[in-house]
Amino acid sequence: xxxxxxxxxxxxxxxxxxxxxxxxxxxxxxxxxxxxxxxxxxxxxxxxxxxxxxxxxxxxxxxxxxxxxxxxxxxxxxxxxxxxxxxxxxxxxxxxxxxxxxxxxxxxxxxxxxxxxxxxxxxxxxxxxxxxxxxxxxxxxxxxxxxxxxxxxxxxxxxxxxxxxxxxxxxxxxxxxxxxxxxxxxxxxxxxxxxxxxxxxxxxxxxxxxxxxxxxxxxxxxxxxxxxxxxxxxxxxxxxxxxxxxxxxxxxxxxxxxxxxxxxxxxxxxxxxxxxxxxx
Numbered sequence: 001x002x003x004x005x006x007x008x009x010x011x012x013x014x015x016x017x018x019x020x021x022x023x024x025x026x027x028x029x030x031x032x033x034x035x036x037x038x039x040x041x042x043x044x045x046x047x048x049x050x051x052x053x054x055x056x057x058x059x060x061x062x063x064x065x066x067x068x069x070x071x072x073x074x075x076x077x078x079x080x081x082x083x084x085x086x087x088x089x090x091x092x093x094x095x096x097x098x099x100x101x102x103x104x105x106x107x108x109x110x111x112x113x114x115x116x117x118x119x120x121x122x123x124x125x126x127x128x129x130x131x132x133x134x135x136x137x138x139x140x141x142x143x144x145x146x147x148x149x150x151x152x153x154x155x156x157x158x159x160x161x162x163x164x165x166x167x168x169x170x171x172x173x174x175x176x177x178x179x180x181x182x183x184x185x186x187x188x189x190x191x192x193x194x195x196x197x198x199x200x201x202x203x204x205x206x207x208x209x210x211x212x213x214x215x216x217x218x219x220x221x222x223x224x225x226x227x228x229x230x231x232x233x234x235x236x237x238x239x240x241x242x243x244x245x246x247x248x249x250x251x252x253x254x255x256x257x258x259x260x261x262x263x264x265x266x267x268x269x270x271x272x273x274x275x276x277x278x279x280x
Contacts (some may be wrong), residue, residue, distance in 0.1 A: 001170075002048040004262050005120075010058040011052075015077075018070065020098035026050065026077035028069045029215040036066040036273045038131065038276055039105050042078045043096065044069070045113030045259075046201055049076035049189055055265035056272075063273040065108075070099055072118070074197025076189050089199035093121035100129040106277050110134040111260060113233060114201055117208055120215055122153035127218050133208050133274060136268075137258050139234030141210040151202040158195045159218040167191065168249065222280040223248035226271065228256030228263060249275055 009015065013030035027049045040060065042053045050069035060067040073085060074080025096118060100107050109130045111119030116138020121173055157166045167190050201206055225243035229237055229252055243250035251271040256263035
């Protein structure tokens with residue numbers, strides 16, 4: 001589970017609802033002083049939320065970018081239905097296209113982990129809303145064998161237990177690391193996440209096919225592959241080879257693991273803004 005450094009957004013950001021043709025989405029909307037030089041749409045990963053990008057918001061706005069971090073359907077503060085088909089990857093990708101349209105300007109799209117695979121799916125449906133695509137700690141296909149085992153256990157638990165029971169079981173097996181975040185915040189986010197969304201997207205993570213060649217054929221579209229030095233969800237070597245296949249910019253954030261956005265936010269923001277500034 002991602003552990004953002006805080007659930008309190010910086011002064012440059014405010015929580016609001018983004019109204020789209022496919023419904024309403026909870027977002028953190030961070031704006032720079034003056035006219036933005038670009039707009040960024042940030043998609044969180046599995047079990048995550050818009051708060052995973054809080055540490056990036058201030059450095060991104062200081063570099064002149066408007067950053068909009070979103071809770072997808074069924075994630076934290078965005079409601080979602082209880083039908084698994086509502087969380088098919090195509091449905092989630094269509095939501096991203098609707099979010100981009102509602103922002104009413106071409107956007108730089110960034111997806112973390114599961115969010116990266118949803119972002120890829122959106123680009124493969126319709127490239128025109130996007131100025132660039134960044135895949136952060138998001139691999140070319142299914143997750144590692146260890147993660148597939150963990151996702152199966154989670155899916156089995158969610159099918160028979162309440163979210164609170166699953167939370168208690170997870171805490172017993174994997175006590176939270178020391179973090180500035182109050183455990184109450186993490187628990188509250190978990191309890192407000194739709195379990196059907198977790199079951200459906202967890203299944204996607206263990207079955208996702210390799211679509212890198214399809215994505216490479218989407219041109220012109222600058223692409224960026226970002227990861228930490230270590231990753232327990234996909235081997236870092238897979239990110240390296242994916243970047244080569246995509247002819248993408250490759251950034252390895254020193255000292256970071258699966259979540260460079262929370263592990264090393266300043267270094268990550270610097271690499272992102274250099275890319276968006278045109279250093280493709």
